[in-house]
Amino acid sequence: MSSLPTRQRLSEVRYEIRGELARRARELESQGHKLIKLNIGxxxxxxxxxxxxxxNAIIGDIDHTDPYTHQQGLPAAREAIAAAYQRRGLDDVGAEEVFIGNGVSELIDLSLRALLNPGDEVLVPSPDYPLWSAATILNDGRPVYYRCDPDNDFxxxxxxxxxxxxxRTRAIVLINPNNPTGATYPRELLQRIIAIAARHRLLLLVDEIYDQVLYDGARFEPLAPLAGDVPCLTFSGLxxxxxxCGWRVGWAVLSGERARLREFRHAMDLLSALRLCANVPGQYAIEAAVNGPDTISALCQPGGRLYETRRAVxxxxxxxxxxxxxxPAGALYAFPAVIGDAAQGFDDHAFALDLLETEGVLVVPGSSFNVPYRNHFRVTLLPDAVMMREVFARIDRALDRRAEQHNKVVPLSAKQRRTAG
Structure with missing residues (x-):
């Protein structure tokens, strides 16, 4: 019997963060192996x-969560989000410009479905978070990649x-702070990209989900207030x-010249209505989140768990x-490159599989983030510093074995090379 055919464009989609390597990890765990899984933030x-x-905000309102709500989200939650963006300098935004979704992932898909006709193009960073490429492809668009070069701090x-x-270009995607690299974009760079969008009448799609996860004095510049009348859709969430993560609460805020956005806003509203509404219980936490105390900065400062894990990496x-x-200046990831003798003939996917099988560590191959090179991998910064030191001891052990295949002399470390120089 022939197999049931599936959508052909799925063959163009890659999502190794939860792909073949993650499936192999589950097999190993079912056999009793203990793994350190660094593939998901x-x-x-x-x-x-x-x-x-x-x-407590959800618990206090749980009795109100049974019915569907408005397709764009709870009115009070949308008003709280709008007020938060007004405090950032986005003066002309109200609850009607806010869309709440089942995480940012759903809203990315909805926005591209609202925007694209077959063959339309979206400018996407390389490396990207691969959902952006996948959602573009599955909505019959074409991702066109602009380089974020490691030699230029990504x-x-x-x-x-x-x-x-x-x-055919319809939009420019920016991810700031960036996943997977941790780069944060300076104001002047953002202004130059906004000017490109203005000249070519493009929509700016801005993923700012890590906007407050910053290290060593790095500064986050929200793009929408800089963009002014240039159409912009800003994504964030809980x-x-x-x-x-499991509450699946994200939002998108539409800003720019309203006359130009009228049809797109209607399309977003229609698509939101077709899926009825986003998960309701989690929406009751939004007002508390955007108006409550800062609980992330301490984790990102010296002595904080995320900071110390980053230091260990x-x-x-x-x-x-x-x-x-x-x-990384921000976000929850590091994106190391393999260099020297260990990099000869290096294939990131083969290395990730070997690391999983021999050292019990699951990482994501760098090429999964739509880059042309194959000598990077991504790890999340969420384990504590002690575990992360153990992870990199295992990674170094695996790379030692590779290097020995090419050179019996162990090369100098980066620190030793600087001292020698």
Whole structure:
């Protein structure tokens, strides 16, 4: 019997974060193997909890959560989000411009479905969070990648972005702070990208889910207030800053010249209505989240858990003969490069599988983030520092074995190379 055919464009979609390697990890766990899984930015899996004032907000209103709500979300929650963005300088936004979804993931899909006709193009960063590419493809669009080069601290070149604009280009995606690299975008860079969108009448799609996860004085610049009348859709939610991934609460805020956005806003509203509404209980935590105390900054400062884990990763890469790292300025990830003898003939997917099988560590191959090179991998910063040092000891052990295949002499570490120089 022939197999049931599926949508052909699915063959173009990659999502290795939960793909083949994750399936192999589950097989190993079922056989009794203990693994350290660093493939998903899932705070609850590493002992983080949503803040008590968010939990209490849901508990206090649980009796009100049985009915459907408005397709754009609870009015009070949308008003609270709008007020929060007004405090950031987005003066002309109200509850009608806010859409609440089942996480940012659903809203990314809805927005691209509202925007794209077959063959339309979306400018996407490389590396990207692969959902952006997948959602573009599955909504019959074409992702066109602009480079965020490691030699430029993973920041894009606006001049290159503009060369990629065609008659079919509809939008520019920005992820700031960036997943997977941790780069944060300076104001002047954002202004140059906004100017490109203005010249070519493009929509800015801005993923700011990690907006408050910042290290070592890094500054976050919200894009929408800078964009002014340029159409912009800003995404955020409760999953990362507020450590509530499983609640599936995200939002998108539409800003810019209203006359230009009228049809797009209607399309977003229609698509939101077709799925009835987003999960209701989690929406009752939004007002408490955007108006409540800051519970993330302490975790990102010296002595805080995320900061100390990040420090452990930076030190491990600095001491390794095989790794090079652009230190993440924000978000929950590091994106090291494999260098030297260990990098000869390196295939990131094969390495990730070997690391899983031999050392019990699950990472995501860098090429999963739609880059042309194959010598990077991504880890999440959510384990504690002690566990992360153990992780990188195992990674170095696996890379030592690779290097020995090419050179019997162990090369100098990055720190030793600097001292020698």
């Amino acid at each position: 899932n705070p609850g899996a590493f002992g983080f909890r949503a803040p008590p004032h968010l939990q 920041l894009p070149d606006p001049s290159e972005i503009e060369t990629l604009v065609s008659s 999953s990362k800053v507020h450590r509530a 930076i030190e491990a890469c600095d001491e390794s003969a095989h790794l090079q790292l652009v230190a």
